[in-house]
Amino acid sequence: MTTQRTETTTLWRPTGPEELALVAASGWRAWPPRLPEQPIFYPVLNEDYAIRIARDWNVPASGVGYVTRFEVETEFLAxxxxRRAGGETILELWVPAEELDEFNRHLVGEIQVVREYR
Structure with missing residues (x-):
């Protein structure tokens, strides 16, 4: 029997404690729905960019910033x-809030916390 392995892409997301609590409540398997003032979900394509946001934005805003890493089916992400949001390495995807449930269905494995800043 042959097992076909799905190709995945690694993404990162800087997050604060409130969002991380909701991720934990999902069993580390889904991103929570966006708030009305958040029409887009922004995962980023490299860890360095996620670190900068977690450290420089989340810590001042909420006292702690986390960097998460997760895998998504590459074919779905196409x-x-x-989107380039600044310099050469400031790369992100813009997932409309109304598509987040479907995005979550294409996550492979668990969302992991890889860094924490205070």
Whole structure:
């Protein structure tokens, strides 16, 4: 019997404690729905960019910033063009809030906390 392995892409997301608590409540398997003032979910394509946001934005805003890492089916991600939000390594995907449930269905494995800043 042959097992076909799904190709995945590693993404990162800087997050604060409130969002992380909701991720934990999902069993580390889903991102929570966006708030009305958050029409887009922004995962980023490299750890360095996620670190900068967690450390420089989340810590001042809430006292702690986390960097998470997770895998998503590569074929599914093709629908979201890579957006350059600044310098060469400031790359992110823009996932409309109304598509987040479907995005979550294409996560592979658990969302992991890889860094914490206070």
């Amino acid at each position: 629908r979201y063009p890579v």
